[in-house]
Amino acid sequence: MSPAARPPGLGPATGDFALVARIEPLLRSASLTDRVGVAHLRRGDLTVAHFGAQANTVYEIGSVTKTMTASLFADAVTAGEIDTDTTLGSVFAVTGQADAVTMEELVSHRSGLPRVTGRRRDLARAVVAALRHRNPYVADVRALLAAAGDAKLVDRGTFSYSNLGMALLGQALARRGGTEYPDLLDRRLFGRLSMSRSTTPLTARDQPPGALTGWSASGHGEEAWSMNAYAPAGGVRSTLDDMARYAAALLDGAAPGVDALEPRWDAGDGRRVGYAWFVDRIDGATVTWHNGTTGGFSSMIALDRDRAAAVVILANTVAMLDEIAIRLLLERD
Template sequence: MNLPAKTIIASLGAVAVFVIGMAAMPQPLQLSDRTLGDPELLTEVRAHIAATPGARDRLSVAVIDGESLRFAHFGASDTTEYEIGSVTKTITAALLADAIARGEVEANTHLGSILDLGSSPSSALTLEELATQSSGLPRVAMSLDKLPSILVALVLSRDPYGSTLEELIADARDVHVGGKAYRYSNLGFALLGQALAKKAGTPFPTLAEERIFRPLGMESSYVPMSKNDLRDGAPSGYTSSGRATDPWTLGADAPAGSARSTLPDMTDYVRAYMDGTAPGIGATEPRRPAGARSRIGYGWHITGEVTWHNGMTGGFASWIGFDRGADRAVVILTNTSNSVDSLGLSLMGAE
């Protein structure tokens, strides 16, 4: 018996939906019971996580109080690698502050003087506007031709980014630029990082290595821009419902969120901001309003006395913050895309 073409197409569509649904089906996942670290901190973290919904697996936490350092690992160790997501923006922001100190650029340098943006509105944006999330750029450059591939990537837990530098610049030429109020933009930080790299005459991952990671002894930290850049054994993570995800390397958007690191490296990183030795330390100075209760420096948000940033990719979440007055800092890294913001604020005593 021959089936009508419409029936065949409908059947194939149903099969496709079923296959995608099976691939997306979440797996049971909970916080690992393999632990290492300070008993009290382990107990405090476990209790907080137990009260929040969603899949959990590996989790690493560091709490600094003056000269004291406590840590807690769940299913992890000091060598466990995590995607730090948008905490990468603090690295890009530090590179801006450092480049200003070196005399390579100025805060009011126009983006179009570095990248070929023609006469587009984006060309008139300043580096400081990009760094303080007040450029008016949208979170991402979105168009109808990109939408299908982005939706497929999200459904299948793949990296939805991956533009080349040429494509990123083309997006910046075409994108609508809005008002200059606070508006969080991954696109803005991708352009900022690529502009700084071009000005320095080196790829962005090399720039981060030479000016941030190496001076701070962060040997386990790096910025991949493709899967080929991942180190051997680089782990992937899980969605908030427990689906395995591909790594996010982001292509030319890497300055907005593709860095990978470990708990010891990020602890050294935040210590350097605490004691004032971090390259580009000026990035933490508050410069503009960022909502009703916060201000923003270059990348870093300042709420009350806490300077912080969070991060999230398709399979990881992170939070880093410090209070110089209280001499306290917190680093949290996890391999599921469930927010750890409330845990970070709680451990900072700011919740």
């Protein structure tokens, strides 16, 4: 896709007629274009709507991947394979302040680590890649650990969102499991939930031919992102069908590591955080959620566990999906 190209309009709608009618005006008001998938689950009843897409259209889900890494962690804790207070330094030979950071601090964004690497050369490369509408996440595990070793912790123990921290957690889980992160995710989550079209490409070579790309908020075509060592923080590609399976399993307790959903710490502004998941009180309901953004994609998953309801929205346009998803989630019959 050429960066000079312009995005097409929102694609033709298929799926549940009532859901299409409710959601289409909201998508258009958010300037969503090209392909969008919406799944609405309530007490086991699933309805879907697609715009220019199908059930097997593959999207980048961005930081919603963090909830999957959190599931792997919670599952490993339950199985006695790792402890919440296991330190990063006990898994990797990390120097500096990050040595003593615990797995539980990583999964809850309370490690004090920066959002991404603080190494100037790495930051400069990432900025140039982003300006050229290319994938900025090319660091391998060695570079990731070097970034951790150089990092200065700030306000450790308080909430501060960190892609670096979640990437380190996922790589530590993979190291403890004697495998690579994509294989661990395939075996411990995707395989168990029959999420057969979900993948975690680490490099451009892992992308399938013709992989769907997306559009920035300003309408530029973006390269597909393969996040290499940062994959546990945002590297999964998935379909609406697979993500609906994931949401259903979270609601009925069948998902591995479902304890990740439980709110445990203050994240500011009345928000709580569990293992990656955010929890807000909105209009009298408890909403458990996570969103995601890559160069050309947006995603949102929101759960109302009390009403056994969930909404998933996937799009190949960068846009704010949170309000749309929560509005749909909290609609009353």
